[in-house]
Amino acid sequence: MSAVRRPATDRRLFIGIAVARYRAFAVLWGVALGLVACVAPPDQRLAQAGADFNDTALSADDIRVVDWNIKKAQAAEWTGSRGRATVVELFREADLVTLQEVCAPVADGSLRERLAAAQLSGVFAASFSAPVLGCGSGRATGVLTASRVAPIRRTALVSQHREFGLTPKISLATTYPIADRKQRLLVINAHLLNFEWLTLDDYSDQLAAIGAVLQKHTGPIVLAGDMNSRNAWRTRLLETIVDQAGLRAVFDANDQARTRAVIGGNKPLDHIYYRGLSITTPGRIGAEAATEVSDHNSLSVRFAYP
CATH class of the missing domain: 1.20.5 (Single alpha-helices involved in coiled-coils or other helix-helix interfaces)
Known part of the structure; x- marks a missing residue:
């Protein structure tokens, strides 16, 4: 045929x-x-942001933590009166502030002024710099952990993989003394990959690196940040890591005020977990997304170390 x-x-x-x-x-x-x-690695991975630290140790009786993805301080209302008032209120009584999507140099601009007004200094961990992506104009983007107390240890945790093969994500581990206590508080400010490139292992590999740091620490812990846990699969991986380290969640996963993904799932993105501390004031969720100060709502909570 x-x-x-x-x-x-x-x-x-x-x-x-x-x-x-x-x-x-x-x-x-x-x-x-x-x-x-x-996309290039930053000239300096870790840098101090702000003046010298004022205090020598955290108070065991009152540790207020604020976590927030600030959208590179580029939201519509960030520089307006509403944005200024929001940040002043958030930072005013904070002992530890974990911020994601921060642009360098932090020494310039409104964020520096608002940290200084609250007498907060910080450590900035740079992820990458690029003229197009991130903060643009070759400025590095990354995470910042602020406090009045100088950390005795600081470690940048750069993701092994990159989003779409382009940009890495970074997390920052800092350790702080607690007044009249032998134990030190470990704080991890985490910003996790939002998209995979060639494999679904990208997200789990970054989580595993954070989990290894959690496992090594014997004292109290705060893990906070934008975990990009947008779907059930990512959320399960995150919960496995925190469960293995004995951490507990501050916020209810069903609280609809929490920031959720626009695409790719409907799970909360931002979290605060803790171990070895007690909650003295229930967690509070901000409304910054609705007021266009950022595209994420802040999280805050008060702890004490028994």
């Missing part, structure tokens, strides 16, 4: 579609390579 020959017009259409797809792929690949070339 002779083979059925494809009409010439069909062959031309098929070839045209294939060529168009190849060209589109080539363009996208070229753009991706261009973006990769623009």
Whole structure:
């Protein structure tokens, strides 16, 4: 039986579609390579943000923690009166502030002023710098942990993988003395990968690195940040890591005031976990997304170390 020959017009259409797809792929690949070339590691991974630290140790009786993804201080109301009032209120009585999506240099701009007004200094951990992605203009983006107490140890935890093969995420582990106590408080300010590249192991690998730090510490712990735990799979991985380290969640997963993903799931993104501490004032969820001060609502809670 002779083979059925494809009409010439069909062959031309098929070839045209294939060529168009190849060209589109080539363009996208070229753009991706261009973006990769623009993403660079920061000149300095860790830097102090602000003046010298004022205190020598945290109070065991009252440790107020604030966690917040500030959207690079670029939200519509950040620089307005509403934004200023929100940040002043959040930072006013804070002992520890964990911020994500912070732009360097922190020594410039409104964030520095608001930290200084609350007498807070911090450690900034830079993830990457790029003229297009992140904070733009070659400025590094990363996380910042602020306090009035100088950390006795600080470690940057850079993700092994990159989102879409382009940008890494960074977390920051800092350790603080507690007044009249031998134990030290470990604080991990975590910003986890939001998207995988070639494998679903990217997120779990970053969590495993954080889990290893949690497991080594024998004292009290606060783990806070934007975990990008947007779906059930990611949430299960996160809960496994914190359960293994004996941590508990401050906030109810069903609280609808918590920031959730726009795409890819409907689970809460931001968390505060703790171990070896007691909650003295219930956790509070801000309303910064609704007031356009950021695209994430802040989380805050008061602890004591027994």
